[in-house]
Amino acid sequence: MTTLRTALTGYLRYRGREGQYSFLLHRLTGLGTLLFLVIHIIDMAAFYWSPEFFQDALELYRLPIFQLGEIALVFAVFYHGANGLRIAVVDMFLPHQWAINAQRNAARWTLVITLLLWLPAALYMGYRIFNPEFSLF
Amino acid sequence: MAATTTRRVDIPQNYETISWKWMRYSGILMIPLVWVHVILQDVIVGVHAMDAAYVASRWGVLFWQVYDILLLGFTFAHGVNGLRQVLRDYIHRPDYLRWINIGLLIFWAVISFIGAFAIVNATNSVLFQ
Numbered sequence: 606m607t608t609l610r611t612a613l614t615g616y617l618r619y620r621g622r623e624g625q626y627s628f629l630l631h632r633l634t635g636l637g638t639l640l641f642l643v644i645h646i647i648d649m650a651a652f653y654w655s656p657e658f659f660q661d662a663l664e665l666y667r668l669p670i671f672q673l674g675e676i677a678l679v680f681a682v683f684y685h686g687a688n689g690l691r692i693a694v695v696d697m698f699l700p701h702q703w704a705i706n707a708q709r710n711a712a713r714w715t716l717v718i719t720l721l722l723w724l725p726a727a728l729y730m731g732y733r734i735f736n737p738e739f740s741l742f
Numbered sequence: 743m744a745a746t747t748t749r750r751v752d753i754p755q756n757y758e759t760i761s762w763k764w765m766r767y768s769g770i771l772m773i774p775l776v777w778v779h780v781i782l783q784d785v786i787v788g789v790h791a792m793d794a795a796y797v798a799s800r801w802g803v804l805f806w807q808v809y810d811i812l813l814l815g816f817t818f819a820h821g822v823n824g825l826r827q828v829l830r831d832y833i834h835r836p837d838y839l840r841w842i843n844i845g846l847l848i849f850w851a852v853i854s855f856i857g858a859f860a861i862v863n864a865t866n867s868v869l870f871q
Contacts, residue, residue: 653860693766
């Protein structure tokens with residue numbers, strides 16, 4: 606418990622700028638996506654195991670609060686992927702790029718790319734909360 | 743100009759090294775795999791257009807069954823291993839970590855089986871018309 610408290614207060618007090626914020630965001634988006642993933646595997650497995658549960662889960666996901674959560678989930682998936690790509694590529698192919706200024710820039714670009722991908726999706730999904738019949742496709 | 747010192751490091755080929763590589767290789771592979779899934783299902787189709795008939799129309803096609811099995815296998819193994827790495831940052835007692843590893847392994851195996859079995863046998867579901 607003390608280790609956890611030290612870690613959490615450290616996250617708030619340590620001023621690690623871009624590197625620390627991307628570490629925190631990577632961790633939070635990863636854990637959040639995993640939480641939904643577990644639920645999602647079970648609700649989709651219910652298509653076979655328990656049709657009633659499958660239908661109930663679908664009804665639940667249509668509630669506006671779950672659709673808001675879905676928009677947040679899309680952000681989490683985009684950010685975790687973009688930031689994970691930065692980490693994986695630099696770790697495995699460009700280790701000399703692990704320099705503080707290069708990575709501060711890369712971390713900012715990661716967020717910009719995420720927002721460019723996410724904002725149109727979020728607007729579209731947000732509009733659909735109020736207009737469920739709306740579709741561009 | 744400062745002299746450069748080089749240092750040789752022998753990386754042990756143990757479970758942690760494999761896990762470290764796994765997180766990176768699977769992560770790169772999952773960018774097309776997961777992003778296509780999310781853009782297609784969450785953004786383009788959307789939950790209001792989804793029902794049992796929609797799921798049946800996908801799981802009646804071998805391509806999407808294989809796609810979803812890959813999705814399940816890669817994302818869930820990556821996610822549970824990630825959770826294990828996060829927990830290792832806050833919990834240091836070896837006996838606790840041992841039980842966490844065993845617990846996560848069982849959790850991963852059970853959930854993966856439930857999901858994969860459902861995809862493989864989807865056409866036997868009563869929802870499959």
